[in-house]
Amino acid sequence: MTRTHAYAAPAAGKPLAPHTIERREPGPSDVEIDVLFCGVCHSDIHQVRDEWTGATFPMVPGHEIVGRVRRVGASVAHHVVGDLVGVGCMVDSCRACTPCREDTEQFCESGAAWTYNGTEMDRATPTYGGYSKRVVVAERFVLKVPAGLDPAAAAPLLCAGITTYSPLRQWNCKQGDRVAVVGLGGLGHMAVKLAVAMGAQVTVFSTSKSKEPDARRLGATAFAETKDPAVFTTLAGRFDMVLDTVSAKHDYDLYLGLLRPRGVMVVVGVPPEPTPVGAFSLIKGNRRLAGSLIGGVRETQEMLDFCGAHGIVADVEIIPIDRINDAYERMLRGDVHYRFVIDMATLNETLNETLNA
Ligand code: NAP
Numbered sequence: 001m002t003r004t005h006a007y008a009a010p011a012a013g014k015p016l017a018p019h020t021i022e023r024r025e026p027g028p029s030d031v032e033i034d035v036l037f038c039g040v041c042h043s044d045i046h047q048v049r050d051e052w053t054g055a056t057f058p059m060v061p062g063h064e065i066v067g068r069v070r071r072v073g074a075s076v077a078h079h080v081v082g083d084l085v086g087v088g089c090m091v092d093s094c095r096a097c098t099p100c101r102e103d104t105e106q107f108c109e110s111g112a113a114w115t116y117n118g119t120e121m122d123r124a125t126p127t128y129g130g131y132s133k134r135v136v137v138a139e140r141f142v143l144k145v146p147a148g149l150d151p152a153a154a155a156p157l158l159c160a161g162i163t164t165y166s167p168l169r170q171w172n173c174k175q176g177d178r179v180a181v182v183g184l185g186g187l188g189h190m191a192v193k194l195a196v197a198m199g200a201q202v203t204v205f206s207t208s209k210s211k212e213p214d215a216r217r218l219g220a221t222a223f224a225e226t227k228d229p230a231v232f233t234t235l236a237g238r239f240d241m242v243l244d245t246v247s248a249k250h251d252y253d254l255y256l257g258l259l260r261p262r263g264v265m266v267v268v269g270v271p272p273e274p275t276p277v278g279a280f281s282l283i284k285g286n287r288r289l290a291g292s293l294i295g296g297v298r299e300t301q302e303m304l305d306f307c308g309a310h311g312i313v314a315d316v317e318i319i320p321i322d323r324i325n326d327a328y329e330r331m332l333r334g335d336v337h338y339r340f341v342i343d344m345a346t347l348n349e350t351l352n353e354t355l356n357a
């Protein structure tokens with residue numbers, strides 16, 4: 001075991017603070033990684049606040065990890081010391097069930113080992129995420145970060161990137177499609193970049209009028225401020241796809257009305273409360289309402305390679321780890337442009353200050 005510095009929430013809703021965890025010695029097929037950067041996902045906030053219930057503490061969040069390989073086990077074939085690698089929302093799965101064999105480990109019938117707030121496949125050892133100096137991960141769940149991508153700005157691809165890439169691919173987003181992206185936060189801004197790269201015409205639906213210039217800079221051709229109810233009538237029936245990234249409760253019926261006949265609304269945002277959906281919102285025009293959960297390992301690598309080929313990374317604000325609690329508050333106010341990424345080098349400095357205080 002190796003002692004590793006980290007930042008953890010000691011209990012539901014409590015501020016994150018310095019903490020120490022144990023990481024296992026790398027086994028034959030494990031990769032030990034020095035974490036360089038970790039993105040801050042809204043799912044971190046939901047879980048630290050136990051908004052989805054069942055959270056376990058202390059919790060070390062973080063599932064948008066980029067780092068350098070420090071050590072590899074004897075049978076590791078695909079990664080060597082010094083490689084720039086990524087780890088997303090999963091660190092293991094059973095690897096034998098149908099979903100695992102079909103490269104959708106997120107649906108593993110035994111339950112995937114989530115990167116944090118979960119357990120390893122032994123169902124006993126808690127998992128701790130990327131707000132830490134070092135992780136040890138099974139080789140199959142370690143991704144290659146393409147050369148040429150900035151490591152800090154690539155970190156959010158490991159969750160925000162794959163979570164928006166996967167539904168765009170599942171629903172065959174293509175040249176000329178009209179895509180509505182709802183919510184311009186971490187996921188939303190990746191959705192805009194990826195859909196634009198796939199050739200779509202993107203309209204951003206946002207509660208924040210101030211984000212319009214950014215939406216256009218990211219490649220959107222139109223912007224709708226959702227505080228104005230008129231946008232839902234003037235833009236009704238226009239879109240092939242609505243990609244909903246909103247983290248708080250809102251009215252799905254309003255957004256279903258934006259779809260053309262047989263269009264699809266894909267929900268990726270996870271408001272803690274359920275949302276009613278009127279039958280007519282679906283029946284009129286044979287509209288479809290779907291969900292999407294991150295993406296499998298193979299698709300995550302495909303997404304990273306797509307981003308490498310198109311030069312796509314997140315727009316990031318790099319923060320020292322002692323600003324994490326403030327970053328959560330800013331995200332809750334919609335004040336994120338467009339992903340906070342923790343520079344993990346600052347964890348040592350913070351700990352030294354704590355020790356010297
Ligand atoms: P984020 O950066 O905080 O962005 C969420 C955006 O939603 C905000 O920037 C805001 O955009 C909009 N919003 C917030 N409150 C709203 C409200 N009351 N009404 C309308 N719009 C509101 O969060 P994120 O990291 O992108 O994550 C978004 C959601 O996706 C979270 O619920 C997260 O847990 C979930 N998620 C799901 C998956 C999956 O696999 N399905 C993976 C990762 C994350 P505007 O200012 O533009 O309105």
Ligand code: ZN
Nearest residue numbers: 041043159160
């Ligand atoms: Zn996430």
Ligand code: ZN
Nearest residue numbers: 094097100108
């Ligand atoms: Zn499985």
